[in-house]
Amino acid sequence: QDDRRDEQWDRAKSEYEQAIKLxxxxxxxxxxxxxxxxxxxxxxxxxRAKQRIDVGQDxxxxxxxxxxxxxxxxxxxxxxxxxxxxxxLTRRYVExxxxxxxxxxxxxxxxxxxHYLNLTCNIRADEEVLKQVRTAxxxxxxxxxxxxxxxxxxxxxxxxxxxxxxxxxxxRIAKKYPDQRLAENVRIYANGQAKEAxxxxxxxxxxPAEAHNPDLAKLVSNIELAYGFYADGVSSLQVxxxxxxxxxxxxxxxxxxxxxxxxxxxxxxxxxRQQLSHEYLxxxxxxxxxxxxxxxxxxxxxxxxxxxGDTDIQQAIRDLEQVAYKIVGNPKDxxxxxxxxxxxxxxxxxxxxxxxxxxxxxxxxCRGF
Numbered sequence: 218q219d220d221r222r223d224e225q226w227d228r229a230k231s232e233y234e235q236a237i238k239l240x241x242x243x244x245x246x247x248x249x250x251x252x253x254x255x256x257x258x259x260x261x262x263x264x265r266a267k268q269r270i271d272v273g274q275d276x277x278x279x280x281x282x283x284x285x286x287x288x289x290x291x292x293x294x295x296x297x298x299x300x301x302x303x304x305x306l307t308r309r310y311v312e313x314x315x316x317x318x319x320x321x322x323x324x325x326x327x328x329x330x331x332h333y334l335n336l337t338c339n340i341r342a343d344e345e346v347l348k349q350v351r352t353a354x355x356x357x358x359x360x361x362x363x364x365x366x367x368x369x370x371x372x373x374x375x376x377x378x379x380x381x382x383x384x385x386x387x388x389r390i391a392k393k394y395p396d397q398r399l400a401e402n403v404r405i406y407a408n409g410q411a412k413e414a415x416x417x418x419x420x421x422x423x424x425p426a427e428a429h430n431p432d433l434a435k436l437v438s439n440i441e442l443a444y445g446f447y448a449d450g451v452s453s454l455q456v457x458x459x460x461x462x463x464x465x466x467x468x469x470x471x472x473x474x475x476x477x478x479x480x481x482x483x484x485x486x487x488x489x490r491q492q493l494s495h496e497y498l499x500x501x502x503x504x505x506x507x508x509x510x511x512x513x514x515x516x517x518x519x520x521x522x523x524x525x526g527d528t529d530i531q532q533a534i535r536d537l538e539q540v541a542y543k544i545v546g547n548p549k550d551x552x553x554x555x556x557x558x559x560x561x562x563x564x565x566x567x568x569x570x571x572x573x574x575x576x577x578x579x580x581x582x583c584r585g586f
Contacts, residue, residue, distance in 0.1 A: 218249070220232060221249070221252070221253060221256075222536060222539060223536070224256075224260075224290070226253055226256050226257045226260060227257070229249070229253045230250065230253045230254065230257065233246050233247075233249045233250035233253060234250065236249075237250065252288075255286065255288075255289065256289060256290060256291070259284075259285055259286065259289045259291050260291065262281045262282070262284045262285055262291075262295075263281075263282075263285070263291050263294070263295065265281050266278040266279075266281035266282050266295075266298070269281065270302070275302050275305065275306055276302075276306070278298075278302065279299055279302050279303070279374065282295040282296075282298050282299050282302075283295075283299065283374055290532070293528045293531075294528040294529060297526070297528050299374060301487070303336070303374065303375045305408070305409075305484060305487075306336055307333070307336045307337065307375065308386060308404070308407060308408050308484070309408045310329060310330075310332045310333035310336060311333055311386075311387050311404065312401075312404040312405055312407075312408055313325075313329035313332070313333070314326070314329045314330040314332075314333045314346060314349075315401055315404065316329070316401070317329040317330060318330070318349055319401070323352075323353035323354075323356040323357050324353075324357065324360075326349055326350060326352075326353035327350060327353045327354060327357065327361070327362075327366070330346050330349055330350050330353075331350055331366045333346060334346060334347060334350065334366060334368070335368075335369060335372045336372055336375050337375065338368035338369075338372070339368065339370065339372055339373045339375065340375065347366075350366050351365075351366075354366070386407065386478070386481050387404070389478035389479075389480075389481065390403050390404055390407070390477075390478060392478070393478045394432075394436075396432065398421055399418075399421075399432060399433065399436055401417070402414045402417040402418050402421075402436070403436070403476065403477075405417060406440055406443075406476060406483055406485075407477065407481070407483045407484065408483075408484050409483060409484030409485050409487075409488065411440055411443060411444035411447070411483075411485060412444065414440055415437065415440055415441065415444065418433065418436060418437050418440070419437070421433060422437070436476070439472055439475045439476045440476060442468070442472040443469055443472040443473050443476060443483070443485060444485075446465050446466065446468040446469035446472060447465075447466070447469050447485050447489060449465040450462040450463075450465035450466040450469065450489055450492075450493075451492075453465060454492060454493075454496060459493070459496045459497070459500065462492075462493060462496070463493060463523070466489045466490075466493060469485065469486060469489055470482075470486055470489075473485065473486045490523050490524045491524060493520070493523045493524070494520040494521075494523045494524035494527045494529075494530065495520075495529070496520075497516045497517065497519045497520030497523065497530070498516075498517070498520050498527070498529055498530055498533060500516040501513040501514070501515075501516035501517045501520070501530075501533055502533065504516060505533070505536070505537070510537055510540060510541070510556065510560040511556055511559045511560045513533075513537065513560070514534070514537055514559065514560040514561070517530050517533050517534050517537070521534075534562065537560050537561065538561055538562075538568050538569075538570055540560075541557045541560055541561045541568075541570035541571070541574070542569065542570045542573075544556070544557055544570075545557055545570050545573045545574050545577060548574075548577060551578060551581060551583035551584065551586075554574045554577060554578045554581075554583055554586070555578075555583070555585065557570055557571065557574035558571060558574050558575070558578075561574070
């Protein structure tokens with residue numbers, strides 16, 4: 218069971234098998250073995266999904282995350298990734314659809330706008346986009362590849378929240394940037410393609426009438442800053458300088474707020490937060506393995522500040538709570554109780570181990586309790 222908590226599946230499987238050899242009818246061991254075998258298979262789905270996403274095969278990654286059982290320890294993490302990818306893909310195809318409509322290429326409209334409709338049609342109907350697709354299909358006539366577009370239930374994993382957020386972001390960008398040409402490039406930037414957005418804006422600057430457009434100049438400056446800070450943060454992480462990466466990315470977060478509508482962040486910021494949170498998790502796990510639990514908790518807290526709701530850090534904090542719970546069961550001295558307070562969640566919703574440490578500290582008349 219300890220190995221399961223630490224996600225050491227092969228070791229846990231071996232231990233359960235040994236227990237069954239000693240006691241063939243032990244139901245706890247048999248159930249534990251079945252659960253661990255499921256988690257081993259699930260971990261393979263998770264690893265393969267990450268590999269697909271790393272090479273740009275986002276939808277293949279989603280298909281693998283969808284295989285994660287609701288009873289698995291990995292389920293919350295898989296759901297969080299599905300939600301993130303749904304939001305990313307919807308925003309991506311909104312932008313591609315806009316570009317296709319602008320170019321007037323019927324094949325591109327059918328492909329890009331059709332894909333956008335796939336991602337949203339199970340939740341809401343976008344009649345304007347559907348009209349563009351139908352017009353493009355008619356123009357293609359016999360050259361149309363495949364059947365005319367129709368809504369498929371295979372995209373039902375896209376949540377209502379994701380679809381609504383993508384539609385809301387699109388409208389909020391249009392409201393913040395009345396100039397449609399600027400809005401189009403902000404949509405590109407929002408999808409994490411800062412370099413491509415800058416190329417589009419640079420082309421716009423070549424138009425004589427735009428040479429002294431202050432809104433264009435300001436947008437270019439902000440995106441250049443954001444892209445530069447993101448690149449600096451990546452460089453810092455490559456040499457394991459987490460503190461410097463956070464400083465650069467804090468500047469990125471500030472620049473991004475100048476570009477994006479209130480309440481939204483770009484995919485660059487999402488990626489930066491995820492990478493930074495993962496680095497804090499790694500640092501915390503290293504300290505946890507050295508039994509430096511207070512310092513590990515501090516690293517987890519740093520990661521949680523960067524990415525609230527990170528499911529991997531939530532699990533790491535639960536692991537610390539288990540250690541703390543064992544300590545309060547038989548504390549050596551008051552200092553150990555103080556350590557428990559500094560390695561567990563306190564106000565406003567203190568964990569069970571945290572509350573027990575306070576109670577025992579008061580009972581033992583420890584200073585500061």
